[in-house]
Amino acid sequence: xxxxxxxxxxxxxxxxxxxxxxxxxxxxxxxxxxxxxxxxxxxxxxxxxxxxxxxxxxxxxxxxxxxxxxxxxxxxxxxxxxxxxxxxxxxxxxxxxxxxxxxxxxxxxxxxxxxxxxxxxxxxxxxxxxxxxxxxxxxxxxxxxxxxxxxxxxxxxxxxxxxxxxxxxxxxxxxxxxxx
Amino acid sequence: xxxxxxxxxxxxxxxxxxxxxxxxxxxxxxxxxxxxxxxxxxxxxxxxxxxxxxxxxxxxxxxxxxxxxxxxxxxxxxxxxxxxxxxxxxxxxxxxxxxxxxxxxxxxxxxxxxxxxxxxxxxxxxxxxxxxxxxxxxxxxxxxxxxxxxxxxxxxxxxxxxxxxxxxxxxxxxxxxxxx
DNA sequence: TAAGTATGTGAGTGCACACTTACAAACAAA
DNA sequence: TTTGTTTGTAAGTGTGCACTCACATACTTA
Numbered sequence: 001x002x003x004x005x006x007x008x009x010x011x012x013x014x015x016x017x018x019x020x021x022x023x024x025x026x027x028x029x030x031x032x033x034x035x036x037x038x039x040x041x042x043x044x045x046x047x048x049x050x051x052x053x054x055x056x057x058x059x060x061x062x063x064x065x066x067x068x069x070x071x072x073x074x075x076x077x078x079x080x081x082x083x084x085x086x087x088x089x090x091x092x093x094x095x096x097x098x099x100x101x102x103x104x105x106x107x108x109x110x111x112x113x114x115x116x117x118x119x120x121x122x123x124x125x126x127x128x129x130x131x132x133x134x135x136x137x138x139x140x141x142x143x144x145x146x147x148x149x150x151x152x153x154x155x156x157x158x159x160x161x162x163x164x165x166x167x168x169x170x171x172x173x174x175x176x177x178x179x180x
Numbered sequence: 181x182x183x184x185x186x187x188x189x190x191x192x193x194x195x196x197x198x199x200x201x202x203x204x205x206x207x208x209x210x211x212x213x214x215x216x217x218x219x220x221x222x223x224x225x226x227x228x229x230x231x232x233x234x235x236x237x238x239x240x241x242x243x244x245x246x247x248x249x250x251x252x253x254x255x256x257x258x259x260x261x262x263x264x265x266x267x268x269x270x271x272x273x274x275x276x277x278x279x280x281x282x283x284x285x286x287x288x289x290x291x292x293x294x295x296x297x298x299x300x301x302x303x304x305x306x307x308x309x310x311x312x313x314x315x316x317x318x319x320x321x322x323x324x325x326x327x328x329x330x331x332x333x334x335x336x337x338x339x340x341x342x343x344x345x346x347x348x349x350x351x352x353x354x355x356x357x358x359x360x
Numbered sequence: 361t362a363a364g365t366a367t368g369t370g371a372g373t374g375c376a377c378a379c380t381t382a383c384a385a386a387c388a389a390a
Numbered sequence: 391t392t393t394g395t396t397t398g399t400a401a402g403t404g405t406g407c408a409c410t411c412a413c414a415t416a417c418t419t420a
Contacts, residue, residue, distance in 0.1 A: 002416080005367075024291055026206035029407055040369050045409065110339040111204055111291035122340045130349035141352035145333070148353055152332035153325070159290040160302045169310035172321035173328055182386080182397070209377055220399050225379060 009047050009057075012037045016058035021104035025055050025112045055112075056121045062105045063125030067132060069096040074136050085137040086147055093151065094178035100158060107155050153177070189227050189237075192217045196238040201284035205235050205292045235292075236301045242285045243305030247312060249276040254316050265317040266327055273331065274358035280338060287335050333357070 015036035019028050030051050034041040048054040073092020077085045097103040106122075113119040126148075134144045154177060157163060162170045195216035199208055210231050214221040228234040253272020257265045277283040286302075293299040306328075314324045334357060337343060342350045 002367075008367085022294055024204075024206065026204065027292075030409090031407080041408090042370080042410080043368055046368085051408065107287075107291055110336065111287055112207075113339045113341070114202055114204075119339075119341060123342070123345065126336070126340060126342075126353075127347065127349060130353065134349060134352060141355050144349075144352045145355060146329075148336070149326075149329040149333040152336050153329040156290065156306070156328070156332050159293045159299075160306060161293070161299060162303070162306075165303065167307065169307060169314060169324075172314060172324045173306075173310065175321050175325060185397075188397085210379090211377080221378090222380085222400080223398055226398085231378065 005047060008037075008039065008043075012039070012044060012047060012054070013058050013061040016054055017062050017105050018101050020055060020058055020108055021101045024108040025051075025115075025118075030054065052115065052117060055109075056117050058105070059109050059118065059121040059125060062102055062109075063121075063128060066093070066096065066102055066125070067128050069093060070129060071132065071136070082137045082139040082143055086133070086139055086143060089133060089137065090147065090150075091178060094154075097154070097158075098179070103155060103158055107159055150177070185227060188217075188219065188223075192219070192224060192227060192234070193238050193241040196234055197242050197285050198281050200235060200238055200288055201281045204288040205231075205295075205298075210234065232295065232297060235289075236297050238285070239289050239298065239301040239305060242282055242289075243301075243308060246273070246276065246282055246305070247308050249273060250309060251312065251316070262317045262319040262323055266313070266319055266323060269313060269317065270327065270330075271358060274334075277334070277338075278359070283335060283338055287339055330357070 012033065016033045019033050019036050022028075023032070030044055031041045033054065034044045037044070044054065048057060069092050070089045073089045074085055076092070077088035079085075109118055109122050113122055130144065130148065133139070133147060134141075137143070139147070153173070157174050157177060162174050165171075192213065196213045199213050199216050202208075203212070210224055211221045213234065214224045217224070224234065228237060249272050250269045253269045253275075254265055256272070257268035259265075289298055289302050293302055310324065310328065313319070313327060314321075317323070319327070333353070337354050337357060342354050345351075
């Protein structure tokens with residue numbers, strides 16, 4: 001044995017987040033994930049319960065990394081006010097999604113929420129992140145809502161490539177959004 | 181001839197928006213669109229340039245309907261201030277997406293922006309809507325940005341089914357969002 | 361060392377689906 | 391009525407891909 005199954009699963013999940021992020025659930029063959037992970041397609045099917053099981057597990061890994069980054073970001077807040085903590089969390093999130101895998105994966109997951117298992121995984125992810133944000137920052141409902149609204153705006157900016165659009169309407173939408 | 185090709189195209193596009201909205205680009209066979217439109221698959225391929233051409237045309241139809249609704253909504257504004265006009269536009273948009281086809285289609289389109297033609301169609305759609313919103317409401321960049329940020333938040337709320345989640349974090353995210 | 365167990369793969373199998381082609385029926389113009 | 395054009399379809403074709411199975415190669419324990 002070169003590796004344990006559990007270690008392989010971690011490798012595969014990292015590859016899966018990256019590959020699914022680009023081409024989405026239905027358009028990416030599991031051969032692509034297997035190739036990115038450096039193992040055979042057959043073994044991926046032994047490690048996960050079908051392509052859907054792999055995608056759902058990848059969603060879990062994706063939100064794990066997001067939650068972890070936001071928690072770490074909160075520690076670096078300049079002060080104790082809700083505004084300062086939310087700002088630190090937002091900055092940490094912006095840094096994290098600089099490579100775009102985690103952001104694009106979320107978009108892909110939202111697109112296949114007609115599959116109940118995916119919808120539940122998405123809810124579980126946001127449940128974890130949103131409850132943490134609210135309790136850690138001691139922010140109002142409206143502040144939490146705003147935090148996520150502008151997070152979702154980032155999804156549009158990145159998927160549509162609006163940072164590259166010099167026109168005024170695109171500048172308005174991207175103004176002040178941290179360096180994606 | 182039962183119908184003109186142009187009339188058929190309109191019928192097919194309505195069906196396409198509806199069907200693509202549910203299952204997305206890669207997971208919906210064009211037979212499904214053809215069936216929803218009541219014609220044969222072969223004729224859909226004659227009316228549009230491949231499945232991609234059909235999807236891009238459907239995106240155009242989707243944003244046409246959105247732009248039209250927002251323009252009509254602006255006419256019904258209570259006053260002339262940016263806030264009142266934006267509010268009226270937001271209300272019109274909320275009514276329009278009550279059936280969810282237009283909202284879900286946007287999510288599906290954002291998920292396949294790795295296809296350049298789709299990315300361009302999405303940009304064209306938001307270009308039209310955003311420029312109209314900004315010029316008609318005479319709103320600041322920040323107001324326009326906020327308008328679209330909360331619009332994108334609706335995408336998350338609907339795809340993840342957060343209206344059905346009674347927990348506090350979900351209530352915070354959905355608070356004040358108009359009746360989807 | 362023998363038997364058992366976990367890790368790993370090559371080579372299929374069957375099916376769904378994008379797209380084509382050959383052909384037919386309705387309508388128009390001469 | 392004949393010729394041409396547009397609308398429409400039934401019946402393929404080829405390919406890509408999810409998933410399986412038989413088999414091989416490590417590593418462990420008795």
